Every structure is written in C-alpha cells, then in structure tokens.
Amino acid sequence: MFASFTPGTIHHPFTGPVGAGKALDRTAVRYPTRLNAMALQPAAVAGDHNLLYDAGELVFSVARFHRVRVRRLPRGQDLRLDPGIHRPLLVEHAVRVMCAALGADTALEVAVDSDPLPVHAGFGSSSSLTAAVATAVNHLYGNPVDRADLLPYLTSNHGEEHGEEPGRLMPVQCIGGSAASGLHPGGVQVVAGRSTVVLTAPVPDGLSFVIAVPPPVPERSTQELMAAEIAQFDRFRATGELHAPTIAFRMLHEAMPALVRGDLGPLGDLVFDYRFRMGSIENCSFSYPGLTELARRLEPLKTSGAATVLALSSVGPAFFALTDDPDHCEAFFAAQGMSTLRARPHNGTYEEIPYDGTDGTDPQHGTDGTEPRHGTDGTGPQHGTDEESEITP
Numbered sequence: 001m002f003a004s005f006t007p008g009t010i011h012h013p014f015t016g017p018v019g020a021g022k023a024l025d026r027t028a029v030r031y032p033t034r035l036n037a038m039a040l041q042p043a044a045v046a047g048d049h050n051l052l053y054d055a056g057e058l059v060f061s062v063a064r065f066h067r068v069r070v071r072r073l074p075r076g077q078d079l080r081l082d083p084g085i086h087r088p089l090l091v092e093h094a095v096r097v098m099c100a101a102l103g104a105d106t107a108l109e110v111a112v113d114s115d116p117l118p119v120h121a122g123f124g125s126s127s128s129l130t131a132a133v134a135t136a137v138n139h140l141y142g143n144p145v146d147r148a149d150l151l152p153y154l155t156s157n158h159g160e161e162h163g164e165e166p167g168r169l170m171p172v173q174c175i176g177g178s179a180a181s182g183l184h185p186g187g188v189q190v191v192a193g194r195s196t197v198v199l200t201a202p203v204p205d206g207l208s209f210v211i212a213v214p215p216p217v218p219e220r221s222t223q224e225l226m227a228a229e230i231a232q233f234d235r236f237r238a239t240g241e242l243h244a245p246t247i248a249f250r251m252l253h254e255a256m257p258a259l260v261r262g263d264l265g266p267l268g269d270l271v272f273d274y275r276f277r278m279g280s281i282e283n284c285s286f287s288y289p290g291l292t293e294l295a296r297r298l299e300p301l302k303t304s305g306a307a308t309v310l311a312l313s314s315v316g317p318a319f320f321a322l323t324d325d326p327d328h329c330e331a332f333f334a335a336q337g338m339s340t341l342r343a344r345p346h347n348g349t350y351e352e353i354p355y356d357g358t359d360g361t362d363p364q365h366g367t368d369g370t371e372p373r374h375g376t377d378g379t380g381p382q383h384g385t386d387e388e389s390e391i392t393p
Helices: 088-102 125-140 147-155 177-183 222-230 233-260 265-277 291-298 326-335
Strands: 026-039 057-072 108-114 188-192 196-201 208-213 307-312 319-323 339-343
Touching (some): 026 177, 057 125, 088 108, 088 147, 108 125, 125 147, 125 177, 147 177, 147 196, 177 188, 188 233, 196 233, 265 307, 319 326
Antiparallel strands (some): 026 057, 057 108, 188 196, 208 339
C-alpha cells in the first residue's frame, strides 16, 4: 500500500488526444493556489485505490501564486532545474509526467518562484506546484493537451517527497482541486467524480480570505502524516456512508443553484455543517494536537455571521474564513493564538507572464500592474487585486 516511486513514474498513462500546438522557445506562467473547503464523498479518500480517488471536493482559488519559467534546450540535453527550486523532486516529476503525455523530450530548463505557504498545513502546496509546472510545460508546447484531460491525468500520477527515502516520492491522495484552480476560471469550484469540474463561479467582490494557522508543532514528514491519516480511514468511511447522500442533495439542490445566482450563503452553511457537525474535523484531528477543541472555539466566526464560509482546509491544521470583515476575523483568529495571512480570491485561470519573472505584483501593497496575455482558454483572464502579505503572528 502506498509504495514509493521515482520522479517521472507513470502510474496511469495519458490516453486522451494530443492536439497540434505551436511550440514556444520559452514561456512563464503564474498559477494560483487553493483552499479545500470540503470533500463531497469522504469515504472515497480512504484506502489505496491505485491513485484514483473519486471523492470530489469544493475548492476556492487563491491569489497566492507559483511562478514557473520554462525554456527549451537543444535536443539531447538533460532536464536542468534552477538551483533555487525548493522542491526539486516535485518539479522533476511534473516535467517528466507532462513530457510523457506530450511525447516530448525533457530537454528543458525550469525555474520556480512561489509565494510563501506553510507545507503540510492544508494548502495543497505540493499538488498545486506539480500542476503549475506541468501546465507551464503544456503551455510551452501550445496547450496540445486539453485542460479537461490534463486534470485527471495529473491527479492520477501525483506524489510527494518521501522523507525517509531520498530521491523518491510516495503516493498521496489527490482529488483535483489544486490543478482545477488554475485550469478553470472561477474563485469557487465544485469538483465531482474523477477530477471533473462541474461548476465554477466567481467569488463576489467585497469578500476576501483570512487564513489562520495554529502555533507550530514539530514538523512531521509526509509518510508520518500519511500513516496517521490511514489510521483514521474507518472514520472517513463512516462519515461518507452516513452523510454523503445529504451532502450530495444539499450541494446539488441548494448550494449550486445559489452559486449560479452569486449567493454563497447556502454553500457556507453546507461547508460549516460538514466540517463542524458531521465529524470531518474529528476525522482530521490527526493533523494537529487539540484541533477539535480549537475548532469549537472558532465556531462563533460562522454562527455570528462574521464569516460567509468557515472551514478547515483539507485535513488542516489551517483554517480559513471567507468574509466581508477581514479585520474582525483576523483579530478573532489571533485571539486564539493563531498566525494569520490575508489573500484575495482568484477568479481567473493560470496566466502567462513575462519570462523575466516579474508579473507586476507588488508584494508589499498587492497591486496587479500587468495584464497577462491569456489563460488556458485564450481569453482575457479575470483577476482581482493580490494581497501578498506574509504570515504574521
């Protein structure tokens, strides 16, 4: 179960069409990250399904970015990674997996610059980095792989660093939200079945994220966290068997129609009930000591109406509030001893940026001074102001 593998290992070969695209000599893209508000069928996360997980999820796209630069090298040269890349195994894996789908060689030079996000806190930093690099390679070759086919291909070949086996990756469940957040427009996205985006909608103006991380504890490796999660699989299954029909009904008949009308209220209520009333946070308590009690203290943010959405992100331990009153939410989180950062929703797709690595974002003031040329669909992307503050105690 969950056997380790070398970067570039293909568990599920690409079977979709590869179209004709005009290859570039070099390109650069910036790719958003995501917050995972809930799974639609948590029972489907449990167990070893050969990297195929039909759990579905609700994700929010966040304007904190990976910036990836890719340049073609003369044929016959080996893959060259910038020495400044912090997670080279993931980048190598993404390049090799994408080139295998394209039938292209790996004579590429790759550099990555990412906005700071805590690792193993529920931000999907590993899967979003993999998606960003793979998408940049696809973009370099003119997007011959359609985004609808790229999404399940990436999720079914996902892996993360194996701390006890240098140079190897280990399988980790990947549902598709991190890749979807950059491949499809919309600040809120419903991913169902096998990594299929069934609805996207913009997050309304006036709402922003306050993300909160509890005080640090000794960092655990991917395999330690995976072992702790495996011990909870029976609870994941029980939650899914008991609540999946209710989740599906409320998502389809309440939350999704309201989203189409621009109303996030029913969605926020469903997320809150899933996390705080259906056992989800208890199931994720392996991620942080005292997580359940911390969640209980945070409930007033939603019950008072201060937060439209309040959730644990993925299995945590980070929480987030989507709110029109970020000052209040930030102060409330801080009163619980949590570190906070603010971020804007990202209502667009990934974007092409100048190859020199600058995208016009002022990290101090969060203003977006450029008009990136296009996203995956060739249209002018929607995007808001990026608030790129560091984590503050």
